[in-house]
Every structure is written in structure tokens, then in C-alpha cells.
Amino acid sequence: MELKFTEQQQAFRLEVRAWLEQHVPAKPLQSFDTQEGFEQHREWEKTLASGNWGMVTWPKEYGGRGCNLIEWLIFEEEYYRARAPLRVNQNGIFLLGPTIMEYGTPEQKARYLTQMASGEEMWAQGWSEPGAGSDMAAIRSKAVRDGDEYVISGQKIWSTRAVFADWVFCIFRTDPESTRHHGLSFIFVPLDTPGVTVRPIPQLDGLPGFAEIFFDEARVPVSNRMGEEGQGWHIAMSTAGFERGLMLRSPARFQETAKRLVELYRSRANDILDLSIEDAVVRCYMDAESYALSTYQTASRLIKGGKIGAEASLNKIFWSELDLRMHETAMSLLGSRAELLPESEENAEDLGQWLDGFLFAQSGPIYAGTNEIQRNIIAERLLGMPR
Ligand SMILES: Cc1cc2nc3c(=O)[nH]c(=O)nc-3n(C[C@H](O)[C@H](O)[C@H](O)COP(=O)(O)OP(=O)(O)OC[C@H]3O[C@@H](n4cnc5c(N)ncnc54)[C@H](O)[C@@H]3O)c2cc1C
Numbered sequence: 001m002e003l004k005f006t007e008q009q010q011a012f013r014l015e016v017r018a019w020l021e022q023h024v025p026a027k028p029l030q031s032f033d034t035q036e037g038f039e040q041h042r043e044w045e046k047t048l049a050s051g052n053w054g055m056v057t058w059p060k061e062y063g064g065r066g067c068n069l070i071e072w073l074i075f076e077e078e079y080y081r082a083r084a085p086l087r088v089n090q091n092g093i094f095l096l097g098p099t100i101m102e103y104g105t106p107e108q109k110a111r112y113l114t115q116m117a118s119g120e121e122m123w124a125q126g127w128s129e130p131g132a133g134s135d136m137a138a139i140r141s142k143a144v145r146d147g148d149e150y151v152i153s154g155q156k157i158w159s160t161r162a163v164f165a166d167w168v169f170c171i172f173r174t175d176p177e178s179t180r181h182h183g184l185s186f187i188f189v190p191l192d193t194p195g196v197t198v199r200p201i202p203q204l205d206g207l208p209g210f211a212e213i214f215f216d217e218a219r220v221p222v223s224n225r226m227g228e229e230g231q232g233w234h235i236a237m238s239t240a241g242f243e244r245g246l247m248l249r250s251p252a253r254f255q256e257t258a259k260r261l262v263e264l265y266r267s268r269a270n271d272i273l274d275l276s277i278e279d280a281v282v283r284c285y286m287d288a289e290s291y292a293l294s295t296y297q298t299a300s301r302l303i304k305g306g307k308i309g310a311e312a313s314l315n316k317i318f319w320s321e322l323d324l325r326m327h328e329t330a331m332s333l334l335g336s337r338a339e340l341l342p343e344s345e346e347n348a349e350d351l352g353q354w355l356d357g358f359l360f361a362q363s364g365p366i367y368a369g370t371n372e373i374q375r376n377i378i379a380e381r382l383l384g385m386p387r
Contacts (some may be wrong), residue, residue: 006111012067013074019051020082032088033207036162038122050384053115056092056314061306062109065115073250073292077238080256092123093248096169099239103227104184112188124162124191124332126213134373136171137180137233142216143172143187145229148222150174150187151213152195160236160367162211163200165191171232184232188224190287194226195219206358241340243368246299249300249319251292257326258288260352261333268333280329287322294318310381313374320364320371327358 005013029044030037043374048054049063057072058064067075088095097116100108115121132138141154152172162168168189175183191198195218200208227235242248265281272278293314302308331338334354341355342348365371377384 008088009071009074012071013078016053016078019053020078020084023047023051024082024084026358029085031207032086032159033203033205033209035164038088038161041085042087042119042122045063045087045089047106049118054119054276055097057351058097058113058117062113068303069246070296070303073252073296073299076252077255078252080250080252083256088161089116089119089122090248091125091165092121093167095125095239095243096123098242098247099235100226102238103231103235107223108226112140122161122165124159124168124211124213126159126162126163126168126351127157127190128156128158133158134370137184138238139184140174141170141172141221143174144176145174146219147223149219150222152187152189152218152220154215156213156215157200159198159211159213160209162191162198162213163208167191168213168225171236174229174232178230181233182228184236185229186226186232186235187220187257188226189215189218189220190246193218204362205356240369241308241312244316244374245308246295246302246315248368251288254288254319254322254326257357258285261285261326264330264333264352264354265325272333274332277329277332280325280332284322284326284329287318288326290320291315291318305357310377313377314382315367316368316373317365317371317374317378320361323357323361323364327354327361330354331358364375 025044029040032038032041033383045054048104048293052060052063052065053075054063056067057069058067059066063073093116097113100112104112112121116123117132127136127139129139129141131140141152142154143150143152150172154172156168156170159168168191170187170189172187173183175366177183187238189212197214198211199212199214201212231326261281261284265278291387296309299317331354334351337351338355338358340348340351340355380387
């Protein structure tokens with residue numbers, strides 16, 4: 001691992017910074033968990049794509065810049081530094097995109113990647129079912145082969161922003177005789193397919209950030225399957241590796257929150273009687289920096305041909321718990337004002353987005369596989385303990 005940036009990397013950083021300074025919207029966009037905010041974010045994705053910044057690690061022919069993972073981390077640092085809008089197509093660009101790159105056919109790469117990087121097509125993830133959350137191998141929704149089509153029946157749940165998205169990537173049971181992780185396949189479904197019904201579910205903040213999706217004999221072509229029939233579990237585990245181990249939550253997101261936490265602490269330092277809060281701020285800052293260093297190490301390893309394995313679970317626990325601690329510390333610093341909604345308060349400059357962030361941080365230990373499940377993985381696969 002090289003601890004200094006090369007001249008070329010520094011020049012890349014300046015190029016990203018200059019472009020973002022010119023293009024990041026001056027006023028924050030509305031939440032992407034509302035129809036209007038979602039469309040505002042889609043426009044922003046298109047703006048990013050117009051500068052070829054949609055997904056910098058992808059090859060140029062798919063709308064990227066052919067950057068390596070270190071350059072991606074630099075891009076992410078500049079992105080959060082500029083306080084640019086969160087990526088509304090994160091399920092697509094951070095999870096499905098890298099998976100298509102590995103398992104998709106040349107036709108699938110050409111068909112889906114450019115549209116994804118340009119924000120033309122937004123993706124939702126449809127894995128969880130009412131009876132299959134942590135125990136994803138219990139999936140029951142099925143896709144039955146009928147000639148050149150699959151006929152899909154069943155239900156998915158907790159699908160983030162599926163209410164507004166264009167497509168969902170799912171795991172369905174294609175072998176009706178199979179059990180557990182055998183006989184599952186990875187299939188893409190346009191959300192406007194006849195027989196597909198999407199119903200919003202409000203999140204903790206009241207916005208329709210989730211949806212349940214019902215499939216009532218919906219038909220999609222067999223060419224919408226990625227990988228071989230029955231290979232779905234194996235491919236899904238590779239997507240989960242990207243999700244937990246690297247792409248979904250880049251360190252810059254937490255470093256930026258840690259910086260804002262320090263600013264908040266400084267603005268309140270004279271009123272703080274409880275010195276343990278000071279310790280908590282310092283700990284959060286150091287942990288965000290440690291997470292960044294550890295991610296640079298992972299990126300260097302991957303560049304040299306390494307793979308993400310069970311250690312992705314360590315990462316996922318680390319960032320989700322750090323996010324919770326940072327927001328809890330901010331709430332303690334804000335004291336009784338912490339619970340005020342910025343939009344309903346006149347002198348709300350100090351409140352920022354802390355309450356929103358605090359509510360969202362509660363979900364970190366649940367999504368991308370709960371932290372209890374990650375601890376099971378660590379115990380069994382990294383420490384070699386019995387089930
Ligand atoms: C913000 C957010 C966004 C999400 N987005 C999506 C999405 O886009 N697409 C999608 O498919 N899903 C999504 N999910 C769903 C998420 O993947 C599931 O909530 C998660 O996998 C847990 O499943 P469950 O809710 O059914 O809980 P359960 O599996 O029922 O678990 C309940 C509790 O039991 C614990 N538990 C279960 N089994 C074990 C075990 N073997 N050992 C120890 N503890 C155990 C769990 O850790 C948890 O605390 C999202 C969830 C959240 C919160």
C-alpha cells in the first residue's frame with residue numbers, strides 16, 4: 001500500500017474538485033424519498049453523466065472513465081467534500097453495476113450499464129421477502145419458465161425507492177423442486193410490467209422510502225436473467241460483498257460527517273459540561289479516519305487481484321456502528337434542540353440534517369444484512385467457530 005498520492009492522482013483530485021465546484025446545485029435537493037426529490041436527483045445524475053462522472057470506475061464505453069479504485073476513493077472524497085447530492089441510483093451503480101461487469105453477457109453490459117450511469121434507468125433491489133430477510137435462502141417467489149419467458153409470482157418487501165424506480169433486480173426460485181440456496185436465479189424486471197404492483201411503505205421519517213412489490217404472473221424474457229439458471233445465490237453473494245465491503249458506503253461519507261461533528265462541537269464547546277462528549281467526538285473522528293485507511297488497503301489489495309471475502313462483514317459492522325455513534329453524539333451536543341425539525345424552527349441553522357441522519361442511522365445495523373448476521377459470519381468464517 002502506497003501512503004502518498006501520485007502526481008497523477010493529485011491532478012485527478014483537482015479536476016474532480018473544479019468540476020464539482022461548477023456543477024453542484026447551490027441549494028440542497030429535496031429528499032430522494034419523495035417523487036419530486038427523486039426526479040431532482042435523477043436530473044443531477046444526468047448532469048454527472050454529462051461530465052462522464054456517473055461511475056468513474058467503469059470503462060469509457062459504458063459512460064465511465066476507466067479509473068481504478070484508488071481514484072474512485074479520491075472522487076468520493078471530493079464528492080462529499082463538495083456536499084454534492086446523495087446518489088439516488090446507488091442500488092444500480094454501486095451494487096448491480098459491478099455485478100453485471102462480472103457476470104453479465106456483453107449484450108447485458110451494453111444494454112444496462114450506460115443507461116444506469118446516465119440516470120436514465122433507476123434500479124431497486126428486490127431480495128427480501130416477508131418470510132426471507134436474514135434467512136434469504138428461504139425465498140419463495142418463483143419464476144417459472146414458459147418458452148422464452150419467465151412467469152413470475154410472489155412478493156418482495158423493503159425494496160428501497162422501488163416506488164419511483166424503473167427496474168428491480170431480484171432473486172427468484174426457478175427450480176420449484178429446489179430448497180434453500182439451490183435453484184435460485186438472478187432476474188431483472190421492469191417495474192411497469194403488467195402483473196407487477198408496487199405499494200409504498202413509509203420509513204421512520206414518514207416518507208415512502210420503501211415499497212413492497214407484488215408479482216402476479218408477470219412475464220419477462222429469459223434474456224433478463226443474469227448468469228446461469230440456478231446460479232442466483234452465488235451471484236447475489238458477490239453483490240453483497242460489494243455492498244458490505246466497499247462500494248455502498250465509501251469512507252468519505254463518514255469522514256465528512258465526522259468533520260461536521262467537530263464543527264458542531266466547536267460551536268458548542270463553551271456550553272459543554274460533560275467531558276465524555278469531547279472523548280466521543282475525538283473517537284468518532286479517529287474511527288472515520290481509520291475506516292478510510294482500511295478501505296484504501298482493501299482497494300490496493302483488489303487492484304492487485306485480491307477478492308472481497310467474509311471480512312466485508314467486519315466493515316459493515318464498523319461503518320454502521322460508527323454512523324450511529326456520530327449521530328448520537330451530535331444529538332447529545334444539540335441537547336433539547338436535537339428533536340426540532342429544521343423546517344419548523346426559525347433559528348434552525350445549527351440543527352442541520354442531524355435529526356434526519358440520526359433516524360437513518362438506526363437502519364444501518366439492519367440493511368445490507370443485519371449486524372447479528374455479520375457477527376455469525378465473522379464467528380464461523382473468520383474465527384472458525386462452530387455454528
Ligand atoms: C433502510 C433499509 C433499506 C432496505 N433496503 C432493501 C432493499 O432495497 N432491498 C431488499 O431486498 N431489502 C432491503 N432491506 C431489507 C433488509 O435486507 C432486511 O430488513 C434484513 O435483511 C433483515 O431481514 P428482516 O427485516 O426480515 O428481519 P429478520 O430476518 O426477521 O430479523 C429480525 C431480527 O432477528 C435477528 N436474526 C435473524 N436471524 C438470526 C440469526 N441466525 N442469528 C442471530 N440473529 C438473527 C436479526 O439480526 C434481527 O435483529 C432494507 C432494510 C432497511 C432497514
